[in-house]
Amino acid sequence: MGALHEGHLSLVKKALSQNDVVVASIFVNPTQFGEGEDLDKYPRQLERDTELLNDLGVDHLFVPKLDDMYSKDFGTYVDCKSFDDIPEGMVRPGHFRGVATIVTKLFNIIQPTNAYFGQKDAGQCVLIRRIVEDLDMDVNVIVGETVREHDNLAKSSRNAYLSDIERPAAAIIYKSLLAAKDAWIKNPSIDSSELISITRGVLESEPLVSEIQYISVESMATMKAVSKPSESKNGTTISLGCIVGSVRLIDNIVLQVE
Numbered sequence: 001m002g003a004l005h006e007g008h009l010s011l012v013k014k015a016l017s018q019n020d021v022v023v024a025s026i027f028v029n030p031t032q033f034g035e036g037e038d039l040d041k042y043p044r045q046l047e048r049d050t051e052l053l054n055d056l057g058v059d060h061l062f063v064p065k066l067d068d069m070y071s072k073d074f075g076t077y078v079d080c081k082s083f084d085d086i087p088e089g090m091v092r093p094g095h096f097r098g099v100a101t102i103v104t105k106l107f108n109i110i111q112p113t114n115a116y117f118g119q120k121d122a123g124q125c126v127l128i129r130r131i132v133e134d135l136d137m138d139v140n141v142i143v144g145e146t147v148r149e150h151d152n153l154a155k156s157s158r159n160a161y162l163s164d165i166e167r168p169a170a171a172i173i174y175k176s177l178l179a180a181k182d183a184w185i186k187n188p189s190i191d192s193s194e195l196i197s198i199t200r201g202v203l204e205s206e207p208l209v210s211e212i213q214y215i216s217v218e219s220m221a222t223m224k225a226v227s228k229p230s231e232s233k234n235g236t237t238i239s240l241g242c243i244v245g246s247v248r249l250i251d252n253i254v255l256q257v258e
Helices: 006-020 048-058 087-091 095-110 121-134 157-160 172-186 192-204
Strands: 023-025 060-062 114-118 140-144 209-219 236-244 247-257
Touching: 006 114, 006 140, 006 192, 023 095, 048 121, 087 209, 095 121, 095 247, 114 121, 114 192, 114 236, 121 140, 121 236, 157 247, 172 236, 172 247, 192 209, 192 236
Parallel strands: 023 060, 114 140
Antiparallel strands: 209 236, 236 247
16 A cells, blocks of 8 residues: 555565566555544655665556546445454454455456565455455465564554654564464463463553554464464464554464464
8 A cells, every 4th residue: 555665675576586577556445444544644655655666676556546446336345254253354344345355456457476465464365365265366375474673563654653652662562472472382282362361461561552452363374263373274373453552553473383
């Protein structure tokens, strides 16, 4: 959606290294924003983004207008029902329908061989793999690792909203996830409830974390909750959504389970 940072650019670099032609799209998609969310103030910096992509050597930049993607008579949506029930979907009703719809449209327009997404948006990555499989799309979905700041805050366009006081406090998010991962390393059979409790305890130690919306331990394949990481044969993700000051941030950490 633009406001490009090193996380986005790492995906661009990976795409450039693996393909003959690379297309980037920038579109602030209104259908994935809920009522009262930050659609109107979402950072838009197309001139800077274009320069960054040109400097890297992207072949084409697709920047559609709202009417190009959603005509006045538009009425067809891609709705993955199971994603309404995962924590991120419950906090943001309709969000995943908006993501599934716009990504399907972009895939139909661009017809890519490979498509690149970042692990920071864990639910989105699983969702896109789901629609590709369910709708028989001939696209390889490639997920790149989360790129982080010097203090391990996940790179995000919304980080720009953080005040000078909130910004250092936001580092507690990764610390909380890392504490849970350390506990899992010491005890691979640990229950998810214990990992959630550990994560919550660290988050609650930071006064500027004004709300913890969810902490979830889920299968990397489905984003469905598991009672313990060892149950998941495809790997497990610990995900969370919280508000630091007035800024909503998400992050996750991957536990690889053999």
